[in-house]
Amino acid sequence: MRVIQRYFTSEITRSVLFALAAFLALFAFFEMMGQLEQVGRNGYKLQQAVFYVLMGLPGNVYELMPTAVLIGTIYTLSQLAARSEFTIMRVSSMSTGMAAKVLLRIGVGFAVLTIVFGELIAPKASEWAEKLKLQAQGASMSSQFRSGMWAKDVIKDKGLEGNVTGSRFINIQTVQPDGRIEGVKLYELDTDFHMARMVTAKDGMYEGNHQWVLNEVVQSDFTGGGNRKITEPVKTVKIPQMKLVSEVTPEILSVLFADPDRMSAYDLLAYTKHLEANNQRTDRYEIAFWKKIVYPLSIFVMLALALPFAYLHFRAGGVSLKIFTGIMIGVCFQLINSLFSHLGLLNTWPAFMTAALPSLLFMALAIGALWWVERT
Template sequence: MRVLQRYITAEIVRSVAFALAAFLALFAFFELMGQLEAVGRNGYQLQTALLYVAMGLPGNVYELMPTAVLIGTIYALAQFAANSEFTIMRVSSMSTRMTAKALAKIGFGFAIFTILFGELVAPKTTEFGEKLKLQAQGSSLSQQFRSGLWAKDVIKDNGLDGNVIGTRFLNIQRMTPEGMLEGVKIYELDKDFHMSDMIVAARGDYLGEHKWQLTDVQKTTFIANDKASAITSPITTSKNKTTTFISEVTPEILSVLFADPDRMSAYDLRAYTKHLEANNQRTERYEIAFWKKVVYPLSIFVMMALALPFAYLHFRAGGVSLKIFTGIMIGVSFQLINNLFSHLGLLNSWPALLTAALPSTLFMLMAIVALRWVERR
């Protein structure tokens, strides 16, 4: 069985690698065609566009891996069936359960590969590619609104610890790829949501450990009526060259606002979800993206289960090309349904785990039904 396992593994890995390479070449070509329109503008050169496309390939590997596994496995099993190798395996007492176990072992390796790309490689390369493109064009990160980028934070009496004593809203006109803020406005409110301070700064630099340094600062303090005296103005203004403040908001959190949640790592999604929860903001979109990250590697096993029935179809029941085409349609359908359920779950406030797991569950049921059907035949 070990020799047979190595043989099946080698054939499937070779087929999956070929299918994945073909998909990556196709997606890279279309992405490059989309980038050519911007080449030559604002210092954006062809070599930068090529590097940008290359940095997006790990993200494509993560997204296309289940489809590539499905097509590669179908091709390998269809070849076994066409050459009567699978018939010999069955005659040699290799049951359906043993075949499924062999495919599961191979799928485990593909799942680990998918997790590594989704958690470690793709988020970093995607972020690097976006920064590279912005730097080449001399641009800042996109704005969420005409008034700039908005973020919310809580004020605690000991900086990051202690009791919550107020709420802080940050308005940023521009954020550079390096994480520097330009045109910073900070509105601080007390526990009763009365304005306490308004800080305007020309620039903000992150010092690390949740500390920001503001430059050219003008601070306006609003004194509550019950605290103001007859000789004290209810509004005081001060100016400083630099000042520092502590906030849970970091450049990483701000960059999340521009990032596609599907290209983020599960760790970053979880951290940002906690930040939103702490500020009483909606988290559904990021919770769904997080659970999709958790469930997505399991879709590798679903795709291999869908491929298994093709081994029981003899060559006369359909050529290898027909089986591959069927696999492509199933893979595309899975991607479409997976994205569709993400939007439906967000619109209808479905539980995030259910939204993420339902497409894989439906396709696994399809695999079980198909396998029983071919066994009866």
């Protein structure tokens, strides 16, 4: 079995890498066509567009890995079947279960590679690409709302610890590529949701350890809270510089612009906890988190779907037909995976079920196909 394991591993790995490279070249070509339309505008140069496309490839590797594994494995098994090698292996006492174990061991490596790209490489590469593009164009990040972006955190009497004394709504007009925030407004409410303080600042910079430094600050205190009379004056002071302790960090702000599917599971979990602490909806990010957990397991589903093709050498057409079938299965898997994410969000399905159901459906399809080819 060791010889068969090494043989299968080398052949399948070579085919998968070839399929993945072909897909990456195709996606990079179309992405480059889209970037060329922006070259020359606001100082955006060709080399920066090329770098932007290259930095997007790790994300494509993560998304395309299951499909590449499916196509590469189908090609390899079809070739073995066409050369009657797989038949000889079966005659030599290799059962379907043994073949499945061989593919399972190969799938572990591809699953680990998928996790590495999805958790470590792709999120950082996407972040660098966006920052480079914004710096090249002299632009800044802002939300789709005219009032800028909004975030919420709680106010505690000891900074990040202690008793909750109120809540804070943070409004930021723009976030520069270097992390500087501009047009900052803070609305602080007491535990009875009465306005206690309003702070405006020209800009601010993150110092680390949940501390921001705000510049050119105007602070207005509303004494008396909900019992304040209209005739009571509002105390307003101007402060050249002020430190702000907040649970909101640059990582949390970057989430407001990022696609949840391109974020790491760690960042999704941290942001979900932040939303839960502030009594905000977490459905979208919970679904994205569980998709990150389940997605590497789809490698094994694709390998299970590819295995029946090894038994079709007497009943099917050429290798090209099988590869085309594999491409269609891979496309259907991606479409259904995306469809269930939207359906789960609209119908408030449990996040884990929404993420796992597509893989379970295709695994059931693979088991049914194996049962059929063994009986016929």
